[in-house]
Amino acid sequence: MLEKNFDPKTVEPRLYEKWEQSGAFKPREDEEAEPFSIVIPPPNVTGSLHIGHALNNTLQDVLIRFERMRGKAALWLPGTDHAGIATQMVVERQLAAGNMNRRDMGREAFVEKIWEWKAESGGAIVRQLRRLGASCDWSRERFTLDEGLSDAVRKVFVTLHKQGLIYRDKRLVNWDPHFQTAISDLEVEQKEVDGHYWHFAYQLADGLTYQHPVKDEEGNETFETRDYIVVATTRPETMLGDTAVAVHPEDERYKHLIGKDVILPIVGRRIPIVGDDYADKDKGTGAVKITPAHDFNDFGVGKRHNLEVINILTPFATLNDEVPETYRGKDRFVARKEIVARAEAEGWLKGIEKTKHIVPHGDRSGVVIEPFLTDQWYVNAAELAKEALAAVEDGRTVFEPKNWEKTYFEWLRNIEPWCVSRQLWWGHRIPAWFGPDGHIFVEMSEAEANAAAIAHYGKAVELTQDEDVLDTWFSSALWPFSTMGWPDENAPDFQKFYPTHTLITGFDIIFFWVARMMMMGLHFTGKAPFERVFINALVRDEKGQKMSKSKGNVLDPLVLVDEYGADPLRFTLVAMSGQGRDIKLAKQRIEGYRNFSTKLWNAHRFAQMNECATVDGFDPATVNLTLNRWIRGETHKTIKTVTEALEACAFDDAANALYKFVWNVVCDWYVELSKPILNGDDAAAKAETQAMTAWVLDQCLILLHPVMPFITEELWGATGTNRANDLITESWPVYDAAAIDAAADKEINWLIDLISEVRSVRSEMNVPGSAKVPLSLTGANGDTQNWIGTHRDLILFLARLSEVGVSDNAPAGSIPFVISEATGQLSIAEFIDLQAETARLAKEIAAFDKTIDGTRRKLDNPEFVRKAPDEVIEENRERLSDAENGKARLSAALERLKAAL
Missing domain, CATH: 3.90.740.10 (Valyl/Leucyl/Isoleucyl-tRNA synthetase, editing domain)
Structure with missing residues (x-):
């Protein structure tokens, strides 16, 4: 039997270690499997996981888990960036604490010191990504100063120089006097x-x-x-x-x-x-x-x-x-x-x-x-930009949302020469050597530079290598193909996984990273490095303000994982990822999705208590009961919706469809409507419903797994019998239109609508929960009359009614509502004071009117709109929308109430 509660603190580390050791994060080796690859935007080796990382990497993980379950050879390639200036700063601060500086040490000793720091402390963010559930293939982890990537950097620099696309020039640069x-x-x-x-x-x-x-x-x-x-x-x-x-x-x-x-x-x-x-x-x-x-x-x-x-x-x-x-x-x-x-x-x-x-x-x-005017190395970005522009213009690479293409186009069409040299010691040393007269030799190695110098001067001369290193963005611009083994174009990963499929990144680095990867990828491989660029939202606090330590409004994802578990945080970020540029993140939302996890857990406990277990060979296509035919159709509708949403990177649509299906359809309705069958005496009906319940819950776990991997994997292992696979490698369900039964849909949806309408009216009219109210339906056809007879006991119990029947006339003092072709008449006059309720509703409507009037006057004031921060304007728009919706709901209720007077 499942424990009463899910404990993420003990389950998450255990499951993650199991997945990683099993090789589940590696792409399947089936030669027939379609390749699907994502490269991680490499975080700085000095970095730690912040809420933006949590969003970006959760979305990548959702997509890679989804495609893995669809049978693709799915590769999510991880790694970190050496982050030149940031990393050098960290180590220089350590030296300063001991009254030392890098110039005292000399270049070689200083760089060695940084490598020591990187081995001991660098890459903390990689460990933190594991806590989030990131299913990267860690066996392929790369670092921008790896020898293979360094070889690619030298190759690109030398090639561009020989092509006249890298040159040395005296121009103005942004100069940092502290870091020199x-x-x-x-x-x-x-x-x-x-x-x-x-x-x-x-x-x-x-x-x-x-x-x-x-x-x-x-x-x-x-x-x-x-x-x-x-x-x-x-x-x-x-x-x-x-x-x-x-x-x-x-x-x-x-x-x-x-x-x-x-x-x-x-x-x-x-x-x-x-x-x-x-x-x-x-x-x-x-x-x-x-x-x-x-x-x-x-x-x-x-x-x-x-x-x-x-x-x-x-x-x-x-x-x-x-x-x-x-x-x-x-x-x-x-x-x-x-x-x-x-x-x-x-x-x-x-x-x-x-x-x-x-x-x-x-x-x-x-x-x-x-x-500051200095001699620096520059890339002719305007020339490289031509093909990068064309690739998006002709659709080889698409942006999602599409409006970000405008940002990309504007920058590339007005691009300036790219200064790629940095006066640092940590980074890729520029492969350029100066002769005694200042002549420059750009080659792959010192030996090749010496050979070129002999050819130039006719004798051996002393060469001095350029002291500068390359801009960190230069090496990260090669990331999609350098990590795959290029410049060896026969490298297996390069052959199989390049170009990558989807890049998920923030809008703030479209200029600095996305555009440069496009330029370099097209120039050196002839192919755009990705088919699709998905620009994720920006995470702000619940008021829409940018998070900052000075404001005290920073939400640390690691603290949130400790408090709620990884799954609720992941679900929150995914569900809110479609709100445009900004996500307004509040702890209450995460708490809400933790409750969703609890709901899922309790549904499985209910299934266990009612002996609803997976049955070998069970085929949901063979079920007979109307309720089971209905839930089969609802499941396949959800499979279709979620699959299409994830294919389109509509992550929020997928999450919201899952939430509605699991909470409302399965837990609120299917479980409730199935209880009389599970507690009844019809053995065949009970057995079918037990098997169907287990099947439906399995589909819930499979569909939820990319978003909430930990709790779904734990439930998969704890509730199934003789599972052949861990959930992470289970096959994604395939939509079957034939699984939808129109007759079952019509009947069960009528039942749900009837109960929901009665509950809504009771709530609007303040009918006491203990009161059992009579309901009659006028204008009911034969189907409705039959369904009342079939489901009478459920209707009476779930709607808290004293009786339900069909009549020709509406009883006095009854509240009307429409249900299919009939009109429901809920007789509430003896349970509430109709006049008092009329006054209450009128008062609440007046309060809404006051809010609507005041808020609309603000938003209609050009001066307010011009001066107010974006988050304040958005807050007022939401307040207006909420008030208008609330007024509409209460006005409809008031009209109903007046009809009963």
Whole structure:
């Protein structure tokens, strides 16, 4: 006999170990089996499981378990990313605690230290994924710094370089002064900070003056003679690197000055006034300083006007020798204060304006990022993007939901060169060697580079390998095929499992990962790396706010697994995954699905107590009882719905269909309606229903298994006799339209509708639960009259009625409701105060009206919609919908009640 309760703490570890040791996570070796593969979005080796991981990996696991049960050779390939900057940061912090740094150790010793950390502490997230039930093939686990993957990285870099698609260039990058490296846009956090616009006067050269429009005290426009142009900046220190002032070519105030010069304060350098659309004539003074080496927009202006590019910063964000001696070696922010003070003292500070503005920060270091001019390696992403665009445009790869294709297209159609070099020590060392004259040799190995150098110079020379490593996204862009054994195109996994079928990932890395995998996969294999990209939702708190430690609203999936078990958390995430971009996660929802688990468990306990066991050779197609023919059809309808939903990645539809079937159809109705048969004297009917109950519950377990693997596997093993397989390898049921019996459906659904309508009316009218009310049906046809006779006892018991029958006239004081072709008449006048109930309903409807009116006025207010956070607007829309539905329900009840008066 089953225990009274399911204990996830003891069951989950036992079952997971059993699955893994049995080889159940590996793809079946049947050569006839259709391959189906998914590669995991590799989490950082430094990471730990957060709620976003829990959602993403649960959806992958649902899909892989489903396809495995459908007989496919299903591979879910796991692994982790070396996460260059994040991992280096972890180890540098450890060293700092011991008053050491990586430069003291040297590169080789430092990298060895990171490998030691990775062996001991890295990959905790992999262990945590097991707790979630992730059925990855761990025997194929990969790491982006594995030798095989490193070989693929070198191959790609060298090939792209020889094809002219990787090159070295001096351009602006996001520079992290703390880590001393370029970082990607993804690693930049934009923060709003309090700051200032400092307005500086730049003197016109050669004694030039002009008439500048100003407003007098009365607001009238007049002119004053000026020998300067005012520019505004939030970063005064960068003025030392200015090489122009830009004005809009059509700005009447300045267009006659285009081509003239100003004198750069402090430095004394003559710099030109250029006309460029980048200057906004309606913003600020209309004139902007141009510092090509320290601003991405200014860099573009500099290119267009062939301006000098002067870098004034060191990699540590101190001022270098390009600035006057007074400021050399000083921190950028110290220099800022001194320049502002000097401007004030010398009179060219024309104003200070407080402002809030966006400043880029390193997401790992927390320091302000500098646009910095350096020599870096770049990929010609625009060329690689062409085929990646075409593959989605022509349907070789599809996005689900489809609207995410727009995001993908917009980025690829406007793509910039991709900076792939990083000034770190942890990562894939760039396979480039410099000769004594700076000539670069890009080869697979040092030996090949030396051979190339001999061919170039005619003799052996000393080569120096590039110190930089590759952007982590470069190696992860190869993930779908490098993990399969490429560049060996004859590798068995590459031959069988590439291209993969479905990628499940978040919308935030469509640019940085999905698009780059598409570019690399198509370029090097000729095939798109996946057929379908499913973009999963974002998990927020129950109010729709982003989870953060500072808000104290973070839900830790590991804590939730400890509290509720993995299955309820998984079911919650799957059931809510179709709400668009955001999932509003609340503990109450998880508790609700834990109750669902309990319902499933108790249904099996009920079956055991009533000796409902699997029967060898039992064929549900042979059942005779109407109830059993009905449940057979309902089961096959659910098989069809769930199968189609999972095929389409409509995970929420699958979960909601399962919930409705298990809780409402099986537990609420089939179990209840079968009790008289199981407790009756008809041996044949009892035996058939016992076998059918066991079969139906087995189908529940099979269909639920991808979503709730632990409790279903435990029940499968505990309730079946002589099971040939664990549930994880059981075959998925096949929909059979012939299993649906229209006559049985009509009869049992009528019975359910009748009982449900009576219960609904009783609830709406506040009829006491103990009261047994008479029911009569008018206008009943022959089928209805027969069904009343057949199911009389069940109707009386489940609807709590004193009698049920057919009549020609509606009794006085009865509440009407429609049931099929008949009208039910529930006589409740003697059990409630009709006038009091009428007043109660009217009062509740008025309360709904007040809520509807107030909420609608808010949502109709453009100012509210513009200013309110998205989650507040959504909350109000939900409140309005709930109030309107509640009013409609009570209004219908009030009309019924009035008919009885």
